[in-house]
Amino acid sequence: xxxxxxxxxxxxxxxxxxxxxxxxxxxxxxxxxxxxxxxxxxxxxxxxxxxxxxxxxxxxxxxxxxxxxxxxxxxxxxxxxxxxxxxxxxxxxxxxxxxxxxxxxxxxxxxxxxxxxxxxxxxxxxxxxxxxxxxxxxxxxxxxxxxxxxxxxxxxxxxxxxxxxxxxxxxxxxxxxxxxxxxxxxxxxxxxxxxxxxxx
Amino acid sequence: xxxxxxxxxxxxxxxxxxxxxxxxxxxxxxxxxxxxxxxxxxxxxxxxxxxxxxxxxxxxxxxxxxxxxxxxxxxxxxxxxxxxxxxxxxxxxxxxxxxxxxxxxxxxxxxxxxxxxxxxxxxxxxxxxxxxxxxxxxxxxxxxxxxxxxxxxxxxxxxxxxxxxxxxxxxxxxxxxxxxxxxxxxxxxxxxxxxxxxxxxxxxxxxxxxxxxxxxxxxxxxxxxxxxxxxxxxxxxxxxxxxxxxxxxxxxxxxxxxxxxxxxxxxxxxxxxxxxxxxxxxxxxxxxxxxxxxxxxxxxxxxxxxxxxxxxxxxxxxxxxxxxxxxxxxxxxxxxxxxxxxxxxxxxxxxxxxxxxxxxxxxxxxxxxxxxxxxxxxxxxxxxxxxxxxxxxxxxxxxxxxxxxxxxxxxxxxxxxxxxxxxxxxxxxxxxxxxxxxxxxxxxxxxxxxxxxxxxxxxxxxxxxxxxxxxxxxxxxxxxxxxxxxxxxxxxxxxxxxxxxxxxxxxxxxxxxxxxxxxxxxxxxxxxxx
Numbered sequence: 001x002x003x004x005x006x007x008x009x010x011x012x013x014x015x016x017x018x019x020x021x022x023x024x025x026x027x028x029x030x031x032x033x034x035x036x037x038x039x040x041x042x043x044x045x046x047x048x049x050x051x052x053x054x055x056x057x058x059x060x061x062x063x064x065x066x067x068x069x070x071x072x073x074x075x076x077x078x079x080x081x082x083x084x085x086x087x088x089x090x091x092x093x094x095x096x097x098x099x100x101x102x103x104x105x106x107x108x109x110x111x112x113x114x115x116x117x118x119x120x121x122x123x124x125x126x127x128x129x130x131x132x133x134x135x136x137x138x139x140x141x142x143x144x145x146x147x148x149x150x151x152x153x154x155x156x157x158x159x160x161x162x163x164x165x166x167x168x169x170x171x172x173x174x175x176x177x178x179x180x181x182x183x184x185x186x187x188x189x190x191x192x193x194x195x196x197x198x199x200x
Numbered sequence: 201x202x203x204x205x206x207x208x209x210x211x212x213x214x215x216x217x218x219x220x221x222x223x224x225x226x227x228x229x230x231x232x233x234x235x236x237x238x239x240x241x242x243x244x245x246x247x248x249x250x251x252x253x254x255x256x257x258x259x260x261x262x263x264x265x266x267x268x269x270x271x272x273x274x275x276x277x278x279x280x281x282x283x284x285x286x287x288x289x290x291x292x293x294x295x296x297x298x299x300x301x302x303x304x305x306x307x308x309x310x311x312x313x314x315x316x317x318x319x320x321x322x323x324x325x326x327x328x329x330x331x332x333x334x335x336x337x338x339x340x341x342x343x344x345x346x347x348x349x350x351x352x353x354x355x356x357x358x359x360x361x362x363x364x365x366x367x368x369x370x371x372x373x374x375x376x377x378x379x380x381x382x383x384x385x386x387x388x389x390x391x392x393x394x395x396x397x398x399x400x401x402x403x404x405x406x407x408x409x410x411x412x413x414x415x416x417x418x419x420x421x422x423x424x425x426x427x428x429x430x431x432x433x434x435x436x437x438x439x440x441x442x443x444x445x446x447x448x449x450x451x452x453x454x455x456x457x458x459x460x461x462x463x464x465x466x467x468x469x470x471x472x473x474x475x476x477x478x479x480x481x482x483x484x485x486x487x488x489x490x491x492x493x494x495x496x497x498x499x500x501x502x503x504x505x506x507x508x509x510x511x512x513x514x515x516x517x518x519x520x521x522x523x524x525x526x527x528x529x530x531x532x533x534x535x536x537x538x539x540x541x542x543x544x545x546x547x548x549x550x551x552x553x554x555x556x557x558x559x560x561x562x563x564x565x566x567x568x569x570x571x572x573x574x575x576x577x578x579x580x581x582x583x584x585x586x587x588x589x590x591x592x593x594x595x596x597x598x599x600x601x602x603x604x605x606x607x608x609x610x611x612x613x614x615x616x617x618x619x620x621x622x623x624x625x626x627x628x629x630x631x632x633x634x635x636x637x638x639x640x641x642x643x644x645x646x647x648x649x650x651x652x653x654x655x656x657x658x659x660x661x662x663x664x665x666x667x668x669x670x671x672x673x674x675x676x677x678x679x680x681x682x683x684x685x686x687x688x689x690x691x692x693x694x695x696x697x698x699x700x701x702x703x704x705x706x707x708x709x710x711x712x713x714x715x716x717x718x719x720x721x722x723x724x725x726x727x728x729x730x
Contacts, residue, residue, distance in 0.1 A: 042676040042698055044668050121713045132673075135665040136709040140716055166366070167662035167683035169691075196717075 026184045027052045036112035036129060044132045051115035051126070057156035058176025062107045065152060070100050116174055118188065121196065123163070125172045135172055140196035141165045145186045149179075161185055220381060221318040221388035225326070228314055232376045233307035235353050245303075316374050318385065320392055323363050323372050337365045337372045339393040340722045343557040344513075345386050346526040349379065354523070361386055366557050390512040390527060395723030441508040442574070442581045448549070452576035453499050455543040462491050502575040507585055513724075514588045516573055526570070531721025532556055533589050534660040535682075535689040538582055538606055539652040550582045550606070551575055554589065555687025571688050582606075590641070590657060597638045605645050605653040608632065615645055616704070618695045622677050625695040635680070635693055637707045640715055642682055644693050654689050656682050658712045659719035666705045668698070680704050 032053040037043055077093035080086060109129060117124040122138045143166060149159040159182040163172040177185065220226050314327040324336045344364040353359065359382040360375030377385060465487055472480040503520040513529035535555035544550070552574040574585050583602060587593075593601075604610055609617070609631055617634035618626050626633045629648040636643040642656040661682055668678045672694075678701035682691030696704070 038673060040673050042673050044666060044678065044698070044702070122709060130670055132668045133665060134667075134705070135663055136705065137663040138709070138713050138716060140713075141662050165662040165683070166685050168686055169681065169683045170663045170665075172663075 023050055024052065024184075027181050029181070030178060031055050031181075032112050034112070035115045035126075036109055038129050038132065044126075044134055049117045049119060049124075051117055054111060054114045054174065054176035055158055055178045055181075056111070057158050057178075059108050059111045061152050061156050061158065061176070062111070063104060066100055066104050066107065070097065070104075073097060073100065111176065114174065114176070123172070123189070125163075125174065135170060137163060137165060137170060137172055138196070139189065139192045142189060142193040145189050147182050147186055158182075163189070220385050221392065223317065223319040225315040225317045227311065228316070228374060229358060229376050229378055229381070230311060231356060231358065232314070233311055235350075235356075235358060235376050316372075318388060318392065323389060325372050325374065335372055337363050337370070339389065340395075341366045342389065342393045342529065343532045344526055344528045345389055346524060347382055347386055348525075349523045351521045359383075363389060364558060386527065387512075390529065393529065393723070394512055441506050442577065442584050444502070444505045444576060444581075446503065448576060449502055449505075450499055451547075452544065452549055452551075453495055453502075455541075455547075457541060457543075458491070458494065460543075462487065505575060507574065507588065509588050514573075528556070528573075528589075529721070530591055530724045531657075531659065531719065533657065534684040535654060535656050535687060535691065536586065536589055537652055537654045537689040538586070539647075539650060540606075542649050544576075545651075548578055549576050550579070551577070552582060552585055552589075553688045555684050555689045557685055586655075590655065592657065592659070593641055593655075594638075597641065600636055600638070600643055601653065601655070605636070605643050606651065608645060609634075615643070616696070616700050619677075619697045619700075622675055622695045622697075625675075625677075630695070633693070633695060635696070635704055637704060637711060639711055642708055644682075644691065646693065654691065656684065656691060658708065658715040659721070660684065661708070661712045661715075664705060664708045664712070666701055672698075678702070680708075682708065 032055075035046060035051050035053065037046065073093055073096050077089050080089040106129075110127075113127055113129045113132075115126045121140075122136050124134065124136045126132070126134045142163060144164045146162040146164060147159050148162070153159055157179055158176050159179055160173060160175045161177055161182050163170070163174075174185075309329050310327075313329050313332075315325070317324045317326075320339075322336045322338050323342075324334065326332065326334050342363060343366055346362040346364065347359050348362065349359045353376055357379050358376040359379045360373060361377060361382045363372040363374075365371055374382070374385065376382075466484060469480055469484050469487075472483075500520040502518055504523070505516075505518040507514060507516045509515070510527065513527050513532070515525065515527050517523065517525045533554050533556055537553050538550050539553070540550045551572065553572050556571065558570040573589070574581065577585065579602070586601060600614060604613055604615060609615065613634075615634035615636045617632070618630040620630075623630040629646065632645055632648055632651070634645050636645075640658055642658060642661070644654040644656070646652050646654070661684060663683045665681050665683065666678055667681065672678055676698050677695055678698045679692065679694035680696060680701050681693070684691060
């Protein structure tokens with residue numbers, strides 16, 4: 001049969017075995033080292049295990065792309081005001097600018113809140129500080145792993161890895177992985193998903 | 201498939217067992233093009249010709265009859281008279297004959313190139329003359345098999361079969377087959393998908409007297425009984441069939457939320473006509489017509505509803521004019537929700553919806569009828585249907601469903617509920633809003649006005665998430681969401697104590713992994729045989 005599920009395999013996950021404390025030389029090279037958390041102790045805790053984090057270049061990519069959008073918004077608003085003498089264009093433009101500048105300010109903090117853990121049978125992904133979100137996806141549920149990188153991402157040598165299950169709401173997208181880390185993670189996930197394959 | 205050597209040529213009418221599922225290519229019923237739009241094409245051609253007939257005559261006349269006088273008036277007079285006056289009968293008849301022959305040729309070619317094959321692992325359909333298409337559906341991913349019989353096709357004893365695959369627009373359609381053939385093919389597909397082999401299934405096939413008798417009967421009487429009763433095998437245990445009385449169905453549709461909206465709309469229109477101009481009253485007519493059509497449609501669609509167990513899964517039949525019979529193999533239901541609006545509470549009625557893969561795109565309007573598996577039913581009906589849909593739920597967990605879940609909370613409630621400090625977030629339902637995790641299922645109990653209980657078989661759960669926003673954090677709360685395939689049942693439960701939510705998150709994840717490793721339903725009969 002094409003996909004008879006294997007009986008429970010012994011721990012053959014080829015990940016997180018290299019370092020003594022669960023770190024991995026490829027996944028953890030040149031990344032942030034501490035997960036940023038909310039201050040209140042009613043937060044969702046980090047729990048056990050090693051969190052792998054994303055690369056600091058992600059912050060630059062986000063800052064540059066946000067800055068480009070800010071410039072475009074300002075240019076559009078200025079052009080409209082000059083040519084049509086409609087001062088009210090600054091109301092929507094102002095709202096957009098406030099949101100964008102706020103995004104700019106919190107981007108470095110947000111980037112430090114991303115984290116993923118490769119556990120024995122599942123992948124855990126966390127993100128967000130004000131709005132925390134933690135997702136656990138069993139390896140057997142993965143339908144495909146998707147790596148994308150835009151021109152700016154390529155310039156900084158990072159990529160985005162998206163994990164797709166049969167549920168549209170799973171929403172696991174790990175941004176800002178270094179190219180080697182993304183490829184390593186993809187290969188690992190595909191390997192592990194193959195041995196733990198289950199039905200839909 | 202090499203283990204069906206006794207497969208007879210498919211022209212034999214005395215269908216031995218499964219002549220269509222022998223791993224060879226077969227064609228569909230010869231009348232297929234007629235039902236698949238042939239009639240429409242003929243009508244369209246007729247309309248076009250009648251509209252353009254003057255132009256056509258003007259254009260072709262010099263070609264076929266070059267020595268006619270030039271001063272013929274094409275704009276008036278009957279073309280038939282014209283034909284007779286000018287001795288063109290033979291030419292015109294030949295032309296018509298040629299067109300008909302070409303059409304028949306096209307239909308014949310499209311029929312001839314449209315073939316299907318059922319092997320041990322896949323169902324395949326090949327079609328198209330110029331643009332070939334080839335579609336394969338792996339049998340261990342079959343999500344269900346639908347047998348649809350539209351009114352006109354039903355008069356001719358035809359049916360279309362749809363093999364539901366996992367994915368959007370992933371269905372393999374076999375349209376049309378004669379009804380007995382379609383039933384055979386369906387049985388074969390389910391048997392192959394179940395992991396049993398055709399040879400092993402011979403004994404069980406012999407045990408079904410209905411199809412044998414039906415096959416032996418003449419086509420005419422077969423068609424008539426088919427039109428009347430719906431041509432389905434009787435069920436082994438008739439008491440397990442859940443019927444819906446027509447009166448209850450009609451009443452339940454009248455007592456739905458859309459009726460409330462209609463009443464609000466009528467009130468608004470009356471108020472408007474009193475305050476403003478009475479012309480507003482005319483706005484009521486389209487509204488009433490629209491709602492009338494909606495009611496009639498939703499009622500006729502659910503009429504003659506029945507749900508019954510078969511060895512290959514749950515069989516759901518519904519529809520008055522277009523009957524649909526679908527078979528849902530075990531383990532194809534990703535979430536179940538029992539719900540009751542406040543309007544239904546005095547009568548004790550409930551409805552059941554499921555999340556399942558129907559293989560249809562999101563734009564397909566028919567999606568709804570495949571997710572609502574029980575339009576309305578009493579408590580006994582609900583329990584019966586739930587037992588059919590969730591056969592793997594252990595007996596010990598059943599009290600959690602009705603006593604505590606659907607009707608609850610009762611004294612000494614097993615559910616973990618919203619803490620008292622968070623009742624501001626769930627003003628009415630905070631006593632009911634809660635969850636329970638078993639080894640095989642997750643129960644989410646929500647709502648007071650609109651009471652619902654959602655059950656998630658953990659073997660089907662895709663992933664689970666926990667979320668916390670600033671307000672929740674200030675109140676030490678969190679929300680958990682179980683992710684399943686797209687459907688009407690939501691897996692979100694909010695306003696839980698943070699520690700309860702974390703426990704829920706961990707337990708659900710651990711139990712999901714364990715349940716998925718135990719799960720064998722993709723070849724459901726293999727596990728039973730082994």
